[in-house]
Amino acid sequence: MQLDLNLLAALDALLEEGSVTAAAERLHVTAPAMSRSLGRLRRTTGDQILVRTGRTMTPTPYAIAVREQVHELLQQVRGVLAPSRDLDLTTLERTFTLRWHDSLVALAGPALLAAVRxxxxxxxLRFLAESSTDTPELRRGEVDLEANASRPTAPDVRAEQVAETRHVVAVRRGHPLTRVGTVTAARYAAAEHLTVSRRGRLGNALDEALARLGLTRRVVAAAPTEAAAFAFVRGTDLVVTVPESTARAAAADLELLPLPLELPPARVYLLWHQRYDTDRAHLWLRQLARTALATAD
Structure with a gap:
C-alpha cells in the first residue's frame, strides 16, 4: 500500500474537528476535497471514521481509539521534515496568542511584553480574555500559551507551576473588620462576601474550609474578574478573598487583612500543547513568561 501523508493530515483534522467542513477550513482545502479524503480513509481503514447523528458527525470507536496516535504521528512527521534552524531573535517575525487569567495579564503582562520587545x-503578543467555558484552542494550536490557576486534564497539554501566593481578604478602608482587632474565622464568615468566578460560581474552596470549622458565609454576588470585584468592594461592606499578589498590584486603595483560615496557596500554572515542546521560539517565550510570572509582585 502506498502511503499518502496528506491522508494522515486529513485524518488528524477530521478527528480533531469532527466535521468535514471545519476540517477543510483547517487545512485550507475545499469541502468536496475533504469529503473525497474521508472516502479514501474509509476505504483504506475499512472503518467509517465519522458517522452522521442528526446534524452532527460522531467518531466511531476506532476513530476515538487512534485519535491521539494519529496526532502524535503527524507531529513526528512534521518534526522530521522541518529543517532545524538556530533561533535568531533579531529577525524573528511571529505572533503569539496567550490566554491568561485577567489578573495575570495585569500583573505580569507588561514585564513580558517589555522583555519580548x-x-x-x-x-x-495577543492576550485573549479567558472564556466562561472550557475551550479547545490550546489543543488546536490557536492559543500558544495559557496561564491560570488550573492544572489541565488532557494528557497532551503540558503544565508547569511557576508561582504561588497566599490568599488575603480585601475590604474598603474603614470597613468594620478593620476596627475589631484580630479578624477571627467567625467574624470573617459573618461578613457578606463576593466570589470571583468567570463561570459565575457562588461557592469555592473557602466554603469547604469554613464548613470544617462549623461555619458558613453568605455570598451575595459573583464577579467575573478581580478588577470587577474590587469595584464592588470599594463602595460597600462586602469582602472578597483573592491572591495577595493580585490585590497588592491592583487594589492599593483597599485594606488587606490576613485570611483566618487554612487554605492552600493560589498557584499559577503555565500551559502549552505538547506540539510546542521543542519549538525554539516557543521555548524562548515560555522562559520569558516563566520569569515574568514568577517575579510579579
Whole structure:
C-alpha cells in the first residue's frame, strides 16, 4: 500500500474537528476535497471514521481509539521534515496568542511584553480574555500559551507551576473588620462576601474550609474578574478573598487583612500543547513568561 501523508493530515483534522467542513477550513482545502479524503480513509481503514447523528458527525470507536496516535504521528512527521534552524531573535517575525487569567495579564503582562520587545522586536503578543467555558484552542494550536490557576486534564497539554501566593481578604478602608482587632474565622464568615468566578460560581474552596470549622458565609454576588470585584468592594461592606499578589498590584486603595483560615496557596500554572515542546521560539517565550510570572509582585 502506498502511503499518502496528506491522508494522515486529513485524518488528524477530521478527528480533531469532527466535521468535514471545519476540517477543510483547517487545512485550507475545499469541502468536496475533504469529503473525497474521508472516502479514501474509509476505504483504506475499512472503518467509517465519522458517522452522521442528526446534524452532527460522531467518531466511531476506532476513530476515538487512534485519535491521539494519529496526532502524535503527524507531529513526528512534521518534526522530521522541518529543517532545524538556530533561533535568531533579531529577525524573528511571529505572533503569539496567550490566554491568561485577567489578573495575570495585569500583573505580569507588561514585564513580558517589555522583555519580548527588547529581544525580538518583530514578535507580537495577543492576550485573549479567558472564556466562561472550557475551550479547545490550546489543543488546536490557536492559543500558544495559557496561564491560570488550573492544572489541565488532557494528557497532551503540558503544565508547569511557576508561582504561588497566599490568599488575603480585601475590604474598603474603614470597613468594620478593620476596627475589631484580630479578624477571627467567625467574624470573617459573618461578613457578606463576593466570589470571583468567570463561570459565575457562588461557592469555592473557602466554603469547604469554613464548613470544617462549623461555619458558613453568605455570598451575595459573583464577579467575573478581580478588577470587577474590587469595584464592588470599594463602595460597600462586602469582602472578597483573592491572591495577595493580585490585590497588592491592583487594589492599593483597599485594606488587606490576613485570611483566618487554612487554605492552600493560589498557584499559577503555565500551559502549552505538547506540539510546542521543542519549538525554539516557543521555548524562548515560555522562559520569558516563566520569569515574568514568577517575579510579579
Amino acid at each position: 527588547a529581544q525580538a522586536p518583530g514578535v507580537r
